[in-house]
Amino acid sequence: MSRFSSSLIALLGLFMIGSVAQAGKTVTVEANDQMKFTVNKIEAVAGSELTIVFKNVGAMPKAAMGHNLVVLKKDANPMAFSQAAMAAAATEYIPAQMKDQVLAATKLLGPKEEETITFTVPSEPGEYVYLCTFPAHFIVGMKGVIVVTAE
Ligand SMILES: [Cu+2]
Structure with a gap:
């Protein structure tokens, strides 16, 4: 084997290791007219990449x-956030004064629309709530939790 091809193989190996380490998790969550999310619990590893297809x-x-x-x-506080959101129609129900509490968010979607968001899961293990902030949807159960476990 030539020196060139063996270093090429070594490079390829490095590249493959790199892509495995970067590979995150992808979860599809649907929202419907019954005001429910189809997924209410997502498990993720601290510091990993999480993609949500919404x-x-x-x-x-x-x-x-x-x-x-x-x-x-x-x-x-998800309850306080959802209550403040009711008065935030102009900013798609994201209250400006609580924007710093948001880890990641999709836009407000109409029927048959979808959006994919990718973000880095916090390094601190624990439970992170997600919700729909359209008025009253949180109250009727449009919520879920991302359970973050240590690496
Ligand atoms: Cu909703």
């Missing part, structure tokens, strides 16, 4: 039944 599979108009998926920081 789909509004409903048929009702966005103004009446829009959905988003907002992941909050660990110390955030």
Whole structure:
């Protein structure tokens, strides 16, 4: 084997190790006209990449039944966030004064729309709540939890 091809193989090996280490998790979450998320618990490793493919599979108009998926920081209060969100229609139900409590969020989606978000899971293990901040959707159960475990 020539020196060139063996170093090429070594490089390829390094590249493959690199892609395995970077590979994160992808989860698809659907939201529907019944005001439910199809996934309410996501397990993730601290510091890893998490991709959420979020789909509004409903048929009702966005103004009446829009959905988003907002992941909050660990110390955030989801109930307080959802209450403040009711007055934040102009910013797609993300209250400006609580924006710093958001870890990751999709836009507000209308029927048959979808959005993919990728973010780095916090390094601190624990439970991180996600919710839909459209008025009253959190109250009726549009929420879930990302359970972050240590590396
Ligand atoms: Cu919703």
